[in-house]
Amino acid sequence: MPVIDRSLLRLSTYELLERPDVPVGAIISEAVELANRFSTDESGRFVNGVLAAIAASVRPAEKAADRVGEDSGPIGEDPGPAGEDPGPAGEALEE
Secondary structure, three states: OOHHHHHHHHHHHHHHHHOOOOOHHHHHHHHHHHHHHHOOOOHHHHHHHHHHHHHHHHOHHHHHHHHHOOOOOOOOOOOOOOOOOOOOOOOOOOO
């Protein structure tokens, strides 16, 4: 394992354990960005996977809350049929 990956995992694990004020997504995103920039081509995916597993075990409530709104829009808003853009006033666009 590259030294930079190990260092990023140590720092990010500390943040996950000791800094509850920092969101899980921010911690993982920053670590992955640094791994992609300063380490090997595979490091970003590796760091992402390891930190996601750690986050799921040390912050299960926050991770579950992140998944609730992951693929949905605002609550109560119907996204409409797939592939159609509702346009600015909620009406179908003319072609």
